[in-house]
Amino acid sequence: MSEHPERSTTAAGPATTVPAVELNGITKRFPGVVANSDVTLKVARGTVHAIVGENGAGKSTLMKILYGMQRPDEGTIEVDGSPVTFHTPADAIKAGIGMVHQHFKLADNLTVLENVVLGSEPRRGWRLDIEGARKKIVEISDRYGLDVDPDPLVEDLGVGERQRVEILKVLYRGARTLILDEPTAVLVPQEVDELFDALQELKAEGLTVIFISHKLDEVLKVADEITVIRRGTTVRTVLPSEVTPRKLAELMVGSELPSPQTSESTVTDRAVLEVKGLTVRDREGRPVVDDVTLTIHAGEVLGIAGVEGNGQAELVEAIMGIRPAEGSVVLEGRDLAGVPTRERRTAGVAFVPEDRIRQGLLLESPLWENRMLGHQTSPPNARGPLVNRRGARADTERIVRDYDVRTPSIDVTASALSGGNQQKLIVGREMSGNPRLLLAAHPTRGVDVGAQAAIWDHLRRARAEGLAVLLISADLDELIGLSDSLKVILRGRLVADADPATVTPEDLGSAMTGAAATGGKPGTADDTDGATDAEGSDV
Amino acid sequence: MERFLPRFDPRKTGLAVLAPVVALVVAAALSSVVLVIAGHSPALAFQRMWEYGTEPAQVVNILNKASGYFLSALAVAIGFRMNLFNIGVDGQYRIAAMAAAVVGATLTLPKPLHILVIVAVAVVVGALWAGIAGLLKVYRGVSEVISTIMLNFIGGAIVAWAVTPQVFAVLENNVVRTKTIPESGWFPGFTWSGIPAGGSQTVVFGEIYGFIVISGLVGVLYWFVLSRTRFGFDLRATGSSEPAAVASGVDVKRMVLTSMLLSGAVAGLVGMPILLGAAHSFGSQDFPSGIGFTGIAIALLGRNNPVGIAFASILWGFLDVSNQILDIESIPKEIVTIMQGAVVLAVVVAYEIVRRIGVATEQRRVMSTENAAPPAVPPATATADTGGER
Ligand SMILES: Nc1ncnc2c1ncn2[C@@H]1O[C@H](COP(=O)(O)OP(=O)(O)OP(=O)(O)O)[C@@H](O)[C@H]1O
Ligand SMILES: [Mg+2]
Numbered sequence: 001m002s003e004h005p006e007r008s009t010t011a012a013g014p015a016t017t018v019p020a021v022e023l024n025g026i027t028k029r030f031p032g033v034v035a036n037s038d039v040t041l042k043v044a045r046g047t048v049h050a051i052v053g054e055n056g057a058g059k060s061t062l063m064k065i066l067y068g069m070q071r072p073d074e075g076t077i078e079v080d081g082s083p084v085t086f087h088t089p090a091d092a093i094k095a096g097i098g099m100v101h102q103h104f105k106l107a108d109n110l111t112v113l114e115n116v117v118l119g120s121e122p123r124r125g126w127r128l129d130i131e132g133a134r135k136k137i138v139e140i141s142d143r144y145g146l147d148v149d150p151d152p153l154v155e156d157l158g159v160g161e162r163q164r165v166e167i168l169k170v171l172y173r174g175a176r177t178l179i180l181d182e183p184t185a186v187l188v189p190q191e192v193d194e195l196f197d198a199l200q201e202l203k204a205e206g207l208t209v210i211f212i213s214h215k216l217d218e219v220l221k222v223a224d225e226i227t228v229i230r231r232g233t234t235v236r237t238v239l240p241s242e243v244t245p246r247k248l249a250e251l252m253v254g255s256e257l258p259s260p261q262t263s264e265s266t267v268t269d270r271a272v273l274e275v276k277g278l279t280v281r282d283r284e285g286r287p288v289v290d291d292v293t294l295t296i297h298a299g300e301v302l303g304i305a306g307v308e309g310n311g312q313a314e315l316v317e318a319i320m321g322i323r324p325a326e327g328s329v330v331l332e333g334r335d336l337a338g339v340p341t342r343e344r345r346t347a348g349v350a351f352v353p354e355d356r357i358r359q360g361l362l363l364e365s366p367l368w369e370n371r372m373l374g375h376q377t378s379p380p381n382a383r384g385p386l387v388n389r390r391g392a393r394a395d396t397e398r399i400v401r402d403y404d405v406r407t408p409s410i411d412v413t414a415s416a417l418s419g420g421n422q423q424k425l426i427v428g429r430e431m432s433g434n435p436r437l438l439l440a441a442h443p444t445r446g447v448d449v450g451a452q453a454a455i456w457d458h459l460r461r462a463r464a465e466g467l468a469v470l471l472i473s474a475d476l477d478e479l480i481g482l483s484d485s486l487k488v489i490l491r492g493r494l495v496a497d498a499d500p501a502t503v504t505p506e507d508l509g510s511a512m513t514g515a516a517a518t519g520g521k522p523g524t525a526d527d528t529d530g531a532t533d534a535e536g537s538d539v
Numbered sequence: 540m541e542r543f544l545p546r547f548d549p550r551k552t553g554l555a556v557l558a559p560v561v562a563l564v565v566a567a568a569l570s571s572v573v574l575v576i577a578g579h580s581p582a583l584a585f586q587r588m589w590e591y592g593t594e595p596a597q598v599v600n601i602l603n604k605a606s607g608y609f610l611s612a613l614a615v616a617i618g619f620r621m622n623l624f625n626i627g628v629d630g631q632y633r634i635a636a637m638a639a640a641v642v643g644a645t646l647t648l649p650k651p652l653h654i655l656v657i658v659a660v661a662v663v664v665g666a667l668w669a670g671i672a673g674l675l676k677v678y679r680g681v682s683e684v685i686s687t688i689m690l691n692f693i694g695g696a697i698v699a700w701a702v703t704p705q706v707f708a709v710l711e712n713n714v715v716r717t718k719t720i721p722e723s724g725w726f727p728g729f730t731w732s733g734i735p736a737g738g739s740q741t742v743v744f745g746e747i748y749g750f751i752v753i754s755g756l757v758g759v760l761y762w763f764v765l766s767r768t769r770f771g772f773d774l775r776a777t778g779s780s781e782p783a784a785v786a787s788g789v790d791v792k793r794m795v796l797t798s799m800l801l802s803g804a805v806a807g808l809v810g811m812p813i814l815l816g817a818a819h820s821f822g823s824q825d826f827p828s829g830i831g832f833t834g835i836a837i838a839l840l841g842r843n844n845p846v847g848i849a850f851a852s853i854l855w856g857f858l859d860v861s862n863q864i865l866d867i868e869s870i871p872k873e874i875v876t877i878m879q880g881a882v883v884l885a886v887v888v889a890y891e892i893v894r895r896i897g898v899a900t901e902q903r904r905v906m907s908t909e910n911a912a913p914p915a916v917p918p919a920t921a922t923a924d925t926g927g928e929r
Contacts, residue, residue, distance in 0.1 A: 340788070341785070353786055363779070375787075376772050377788070
C-alpha cells in the first residue's frame with residue numbers, strides 16, 4: 001500500500017522540470033474582501049516551499065483552494081503538469097495533496113490509530129482491517145522518522161506529537177505534496193527542530209512540502225524557495241540565500257523586524273496576584289498542576305516557559321476559576337476561593353486563552369458580539385441588564401483600528417477573519433477596560449511580525465501603567481524579551497527560575513524539557529517565592 | 540446559529556424569505572407525487588384545501604390552533620438557542636393545563652385575578668416539570684433528551700390518573716373532564732361576524748381566542764430577551780460555544796437550569812388559549828398529546844425566529860384545518876401529514892441551498908469593488924522602536 005510507484009521514477013529520472021504544483025491567476029473573493037487576486041505559485045517537486053505574508057494576506061485561503069476546501073473564482077490549478085479541478089478535499093487527496101491546518105482537527109477521545117484511519121477506514125472485505133492499518137502507520141512513522149505510536153489517546157499527546165499525527169494522517173492517505181499551515185506556531189524550539197528533521201526526510205523521499213510561517217528565521221532555515229504574498233497577490237519568489245529576515249519582512253509589509261526588547265523595569269512591590277500551593281487534578285486524580293506558588297506584582301510580566309501540555313493551560317484556567325483547584329489564589333488582597341469566573345473578570349482579570357477557536361470566540365457571531373464576550377456585564381457593552389449595542393459596536397471599531405484587525409466590517413462573523421486577525425481582536429478585547437491582571441497564553445500566536453510588535457507595545461504600555469501579566473508562550477524570544485522574571489514549568493511543577501537578562505533560549509529550552517541539570521539561576525527579579533527554588537533541584 | 544435579527548438588509552431579508560418558500564414548493568411537489576401515485580389530482584386537492592381553509596370560519600380555527608402552536612414552538616426554540624433539546628414540551632404543557640384547570644375550577648375570584656392565577660399555575664407547573672429535567676442534567680449529567688421523554692410518559696400517566704372521576708374529573712355526557720372553571724376565569728375572545736360569500740344575513744364566523752394577544756406578547760418578549768439583554772447574550776453564547784461561554788464567565792449549569800425553567804414556563808402556556816378561550820375544563824380531546832412535538836417542527840421551520848415561527852404556526856394550523864375537506868373528496872387526509880413531514884425535511888435542505896446562493900451573490904458583488912484590505916502599513920507605533928521611551 002505504501003509504495004508509491006511514481007516515486008522511483010521521480011527519484012531516478014532526470015531533474016524534474018514539471019512542477020509538483022502550479023497555480024495560475026487564482027482569484028478568490030469573500031464578502032467585502034478579495035482574499036486572493038491573480039496569485040501565481042510554482043512549487044518544484046522534492047522541495048520545501050515557504051509562503052510568507054501578513055495576517056490576512058490570503059495564505060490560508062490559497063492553501064484551502066489548493067486543498068479543495070474552497071473553489072477559486074478564477075484561475076487554474078495544475079498538479080504534476082496536468083490541470084485539475086477540486087470540488088472537495090477528497091479530490092485533492094486523490095491527486096496526492098494533503099493539508100495540516102492552522103488549527104488541528106483531531107478527535108481528542110480517540111486513539112492515534114483511530115484518528116489516522118478516520119474517514120478512510122481500512123477494509124478487508126467488509127471488516128475493518130485494524131492490524132493492517134497499524135502496520136502501515138508504524139511503517140510510515142519509521143520511514144519518515146515521525147516517531148508516532150498508534151495506541152495512545154490523542155488527548156494525552158503533546159502538541160508536537162499531535163502535529164506529527166496530523167502529518168502521518170496525511171501521508172497515510174497517500175499525499176505526495178503536504179501543505180502545513182503555520183505548523184511551528186505552537187511548537188517550542190526543540191520540537192521545531194524535530195519537525196524540520198522530519199521535513200528533510202520527506203524531501204529526501206521525493207515529497208513536496210508547502211509551509212506557511214510567520215517566523216522568518218525558521219523560514220530561511222528550512223525553505224528551498226520562499227514566496228511572499230501581500231494583500232492577496234504574489235509579490236515575489238526568492239531563494240533563502242538572497243534575503244535576510246529583515247529583507248523578507250520588508251517585502252511582506254514594508255517595515256522592519258521588531259524585537260521584543262524590554263524597556264527598563266516597571267516592577268513595583270505591590271502584589272497583584274499571589275498563588276500559593278495551587279494544585280489541579282485531572283479526572284484520575286493525578287496532579288497536572290502541582291503545588292504551584294508564584295507572585296506577580298503590579299507592572300511585572302512573569303513568564304512561564306514550558307513545553308506545551310505541561311500544565312500551563314490548567315494553571316491559567318484555575319486562576320480564571322474555570323477549573324477546580326486546591327490551594328489559594330489572592331487577587332489584590334482578596335481571596336478568590338469560591339469566586340466564580342464572572343466575578344473574577346469584573347475584578348479585573350483578563351484572559352487570552354491558548355485555544356482561541358474553542359475558548360476565545362463565537363465563530364458564528366459578528367465581531368462586535370465577540371467584542372462583548374467575557375465583558376458582557378460591563379460598559380461599554382452593557383447598560384444595566386441590557387446589551388448596549390451601540391457602545392459595543394463603537395468600541396469594536398476602536399479595537400479594529402488600534403489593533404489593526406483587517407476586516408471589511410464589524411458585522412462579519414469571527415470565522416471570516418484570518419487566524420492572526422482573530423488573535424488581534426482577542427488581545428484587543430482583553431486589553432480593554434483597564435484590567436489589573438492579564439493571563440496571556442501565546443498572545444501573539446499566528447500574528448505577523450508587524451502586528452506582533454504592535455501587541456508587544458500595547459503590553460508594555462499597559463505594564464507601565466501597572467498591569468500584572470502572566471505570560472505563557474512557546475516563543476522563547478518573546479518570553480525572554482517581555483518578561484521581568486521567568487519560571488520553568490515541567491509536568492505541572494515550577495522547576496526553575498531564570499533571569500531574563502542573562503538566560504539564553506538554549507538554556508531555557510533544555511530546562512523546559514528537563515534535559516539539563518537545571519539552568520535555573522536564582523530569581524533576581526523577585527524572591528518572594530523561595531518554595532520554587534527548592535524544587536529546582538529535582539530535575 | 541445565525542445572527543438574531545440582523546440589521547435590515549433587503550437582500551438578506553429576501554434570501555431569508557426565499558428559503559421557506561423553496562421548502563414549501565418542494566414539499567408541495569413531493570405531496571403531489573404521492574397524490575398522483577394514489578390516483579388523485581393534486582390540483583384539485585390543493586384547490587379544495589385553499590378554498591376551505593380561507594373560509595372565515597376556518598380562518599378562526601386556524602388562528603386558534605396557531606396560537607397554541609406558536610407558544611409550543613417558542614418553548615422549543617428557547618432550548619434550541621442553547622443547544623438544549625426539550626422534547627418534553629408535550630408533557631409540560633399537558634400537566635400544566637390540567638393543574639391550571641383543576642385549580643381554576645376550585646377558585647372563585649374577581650375576573651382579571653382569576654385568569655391571572657390560572658395562568659400563573661400553568662406557568663409554574665410547566666416550569667417545574669421541565670426543571671426536573673434541568674436538575675437531572677446539571678447534577679446527574681442526564682441528557683435532557685432522555686429525561687424529558689421519560690417525563691412525558693410520567694406526565695401523561697399523572698394526567699390520565701387525575702382526569703378520572705375518582706380524582707379531579709366529572710363524567711358529563713359520557714366524557715370525563717375536570718370541573719368547569721367559573722366564568723370569571725374565562726378569557727374574552729374576539730367575535731368575528733359578517734356576511735358570508737353568497738349569503739345575505741350576518742352570521743358569526745367564530746371567536747378568536749383572546750389569549751392570542753398574550754401569545755404575541757410572549758413572542759415579542761422572546762425576541763427582546765434574546766437579542767437585547769445580557770441574559771440572552773449569555774444564553775446564545777452558551778448555545779454557540781460552551782467552552783467560550785465558560786471562559787467568558789457564564790455559569791453554564793445555572794444557564795441550563797434557567798433555560799429549562801423558561802422553556803417549561805412557556806410550555807405551560809401552550810394549553811391556555813384553548814383552556815381560557817373555549818374548553819374551560821381539561822379533557823383529553825381538547826388537550827391532545829403531540830402539540831409539543833409539533834412545536835419542534837415549527838421551531839425548525841421558523842428557524843427559532845419569532846416572526847418565522849408565527850408564520851410557520853399559521854401554516855401548520857392551515858394544514859391541520861384544511862385537511863378535513865379532503866375526506867369529503869375521498870382523498871386520504873393523511874396526505875397532509877406527509878406534507879407536514881416533507882416541509883420540515885425540505886426546509887433543512889432549502890436553508891443550506893439558500894445559504895450557498897447568498898455566499899455566491901456576495902462574492903459576485905465584491906468582484907467590482909477593488910478593496911483588498913485596508914492600507915497595509917501598520918500603525919506607526921508598530922514599527923518605530925518605542926522600547927526605549929518610558
Ligand atoms: N470564510 C471567509 N469568509 C469571509 N472572509 C474570509 C473567509 N476566510 C478568509 N476571509 C478573508 O480573506 C482574507 C485572507 O484570509 P486568510 O485566512 O487567507 O489569511 P492568512 O494569510 O492565512 O492570514 P493569517 O496569517 O492571519 O492566518 C482575510 O481578509 C479574511 O478576513
Ligand atoms: Mg492563516
